[in-house]
Amino acid sequence: GQQVMQIPQYQHVQEGEDFTTYCNSSTTLSNIQWYKQRPGGHPVFLIQLVKSGEVKKQKRLTFQFGEAKKNSSLHITATQTTDVGTYFCAVTNDYKLSFGAGTTVTVRA
Amino acid sequence: DGGITQSPKYLFRKEGQNVTLSCEQNLNHDAMYWYRQDPGQGLRLIYYSQIVNDFQKGDIAEGYSVSREKKESFPLTVTSAQKNPTAFYLCASRRRGLETQYFGPGTRLLVL
Numbered sequence: 620g621q622q623v624m625q626i627p628q629y630q631h632v633q634e635g636e637d638f639t640t641y642c643n644s645s646t647t648l649s650n651i652q653w654y655k656q657r658p659g660g661h662p663v664f665l666i667q668l669v670k671s672g673e674v675k676k677q678k679r680l681t682f683q684f685g686e687a688k689k690n691s692s693l694h695i696t697a698t699q700t701t702d703v704g705t706y707f708c709a710v711t712n713d714y715k716l717s718f719g720a721g722t723t724v725t726v727r728a
Numbered sequence: 729d730g731g732i733t734q735s736p737k738y739l740f741r742k743e744g745q746n747v748t749l750s751c752e753q754n755l756n757h758d759a760m761y762w763y764r765q766d767p768g769q770g771l772r773l774i775y776y777s778q779i780v781n782d783f784q785k786g787d788i789a790e791g792y793s794v795s796r797e798k799k800e801s802f803p804l805t806v807t808s809a810q811k812n813p814t815a816f817y818l819c820a821s822r823r824r825g826l827e828t829q830y831f832g833p834g835t836r837l838l839v840l
Contacts, residue, residue, distance in 0.1 A: 661818055661831040661834050662831050664829070711827045715786070716773070720768075720770045721770050
């Protein structure tokens with residue numbers, strides 16, 4: 620399946636600060652999905668991006684799809700302890716998902 | 729209360745033993761998937777099924793088997809041929825025509 624690289628693997632954030640995690644591919648993607656997995660939990664769908672340059676917001680989370688559709692980013696503003704978890708990007712190929720390795724976020728209060 | 733259920737939450741396997749993980753959904757979804765997650769890693773696809781009585785191998789099918797006799801159920805058997813079965817197993821389902829997958833709570837398999 621298609622490969623996506625996520626960076627950074629770990630993100631330690633001070634509560635109240637912003638951070639960005641990135642998802643990169645060497646090939647053009649038809650779309651990209653983002654999931655969040657809380658510690659000990661299961662992945663939960665956050666959003667899907669389809670269009671080149673698309674930007675979607677969910678409260679403090681901003682998702683962007685690159686103009687060339689080869690990369691995506693998730694930006695979180697004013698990080699809260701509820702943001703703790705692992706964020707995965709995933710690309711679809713014939714209704715199968717290929718997941719990145721994830722960015723694990725910890726928050727310092 | 730619609731959703732995906734997986735049982736058991738924890739499962740212990742002895743050497744040479746086959747074990748079966750349950751996955752049931754009442755979302756009326758056509759497609760179902762099994763993933764394996766190892767610590768600090770992403771999800772890897774084991775098997776998937778787009779329709780009843782049909783399933784395909786994913787990226788890491790060796791040592792696993794599945795069946796899809798009913799739309800609601802997609803059990804996964806971890807056979808003794810799987811030499812490193814300790815992992816977190818996640819089942820997911822998808823509605824036809826959409827790409828979003830919904831995950832169950834997972835089963836943690838440990839080898840004694």
